[in-house]
Amino acid sequence: MVSEFNAPNPVLFGIGTRKQVGEKLKRFGCTKVLLVYDPGIKAIGVADEINSYIEAAGIETVHYGNVQADPPDWSVNEAGELGIREKVDGVVGIGGGSSIDSAKAAKMLQTNPPPINQYFGREGVITKPSVPLIVIPTTAGTGSECTPGGVITDTTVHAKLNIAGVGCQVNLGIVDPELTVGLPPRSTAATGFDAFCHCAESFTSGRPNPYSGVVGKEGMRLVAKYLERAVKNGKEDIEAREGMMLAATLGGIAMSGALCHMSHDIGKSLGAAFGIAHGNACGACLPQVLQAVTPAVPDRVRFIAETFGAEVPEDATNEQLGEIICETMKAFMNRIDFPKLSGYGISLEEMLAVVPDGVMAQVNGAIKLFGGYGTSPIEVTPELIKDIVTRAYNEN
Numbered sequence: 001m002v003s004e005f006n007a008p009n010p011v012l013f014g015i016g017t018r019k020q021v022g023e024k025l026k027r028f029g030c031t032k033v034l035l036v037y038d039p040g041i042k043a044i045g046v047a048d049e050i051n052s053y054i055e056a057a058g059i060e061t062v063h064y065g066n067v068q069a070d071p072p073d074w075s076v077n078e079a080g081e082l083g084i085r086e087k088v089d090g091v092v093g094i095g096g097g098s099s100i101d102s103a104k105a106a107k108m109l110q111t112n113p114p115p116i117n118q119y120f121g122r123e124g125v126i127t128k129p130s131v132p133l134i135v136i137p138t139t140a141g142t143g144s145e146c147t148p149g150g151v152i153t154d155t156t157v158h159a160k161l162n163i164a165g166v167g168c169q170v171n172l173g174i175v176d177p178e179l180t181v182g183l184p185p186r187s188t189a190a191t192g193f194d195a196f197c198h199c200a201e202s203f204t205s206g207r208p209n210p211y212s213g214v215v216g217k218e219g220m221r222l223v224a225k226y227l228e229r230a231v232k233n234g235k236e237d238i239e240a241r242e243g244m245m246l247a248a249t250l251g252g253i254a255m256s257g258a259l260c261h262m263s264h265d266i267g268k269s270l271g272a273a274f275g276i277a278h279g280n281a282c283g284a285c286l287p288q289v290l291q292a293v294t295p296a297v298p299d300r301v302r303f304i305a306e307t308f309g310a311e312v313p314e315d316a317t318n319e320q321l322g323e324i325i326c327e328t329m330k331a332f333m334n335r336i337d338f339p340k341l342s343g344y345g346i347s348l349e350e351m352l353a354v355v356p357d358g359v360m361a362q363v364n365g366a367i368k369l370f371g372g373y374g375t376s377p378i379e380v381t382p383e384l385i386k387d388i389v390t391r392a393y394n395e396n
């Protein structure tokens, strides 16, 4: 069997671990580092708190605090150029997926001259090793502390494109569940469901590998146990926050190589066209996607259904199993108050005008989004995608 996967980078996981960032940077030999984050991270005091731990270790800091959602090329170029000007010898990314991806790009630019646009794509692009990068996630969702690349918006062609390779490698993820305690329920549900999709889609990928099979399973077990608790009582239930943070990190490991498939492909098209948050867009069609892939991976779908509490008869047909997984997922989404696709004030017709084409462009590799590349275990056709989105819009 041929399988492509990435051995994950080191991770320091646990409550309070963020306080070790200065010491860890010192061990990497850093003397002056670039902090990369968005204005929201500054507003809640986390950027200053992390800065204090770094300065306490005798390391100078330079701040880029203008990370944008779905980070555009101009913004990561700004961050990278600031680091070059200031001659930093390390980068620290703090925040959600956008901040961490921006930090990965800023790291790459320290030894690979700007603009970032010349490093997009996966094949044929070789980047040089760069300065150490520590990332500190503040959501339990993307798992990008353990993924080998990032997604940047190329504003010259209006597409989200990949950076990958040694130039943007994470040297250490510091994953501290305490940083997610203040996340409101809606963000907790959206980011947590993103983590779940990373596990569920890579677990049912047509290109599985040992991580997606083993690590993805444990990630889903944690989501089943903790996401509802984190949504409903996230301020007090630190055990649930810890469980979801671990699920997100495991999701990042699980999807490296196996990748996500149709649910993320649909979500990225919807997100790009209508600005729907990543987790909400990528999770909206998961019940129907899992139902669609059931005949190809019935044992895996059975595991997911049973993990989320369904009683699946021993002799269930694929058709029955497909119905069970769809209903099980819909019920789970209702329990965490997951936003409905029909609730954004966008008509089904408007969505269908962008979605099958957007998904097919990813599947065919015309748009190099993370999660495309034909990783669905069944053939993806425009008709299938149209049917999945229509049913999700009307039923979920």
Ligand SMILES: [Fe+2]
Pocket: 142, 194, 198, 264, 278, 282
């Ligand atoms: Fe995702």
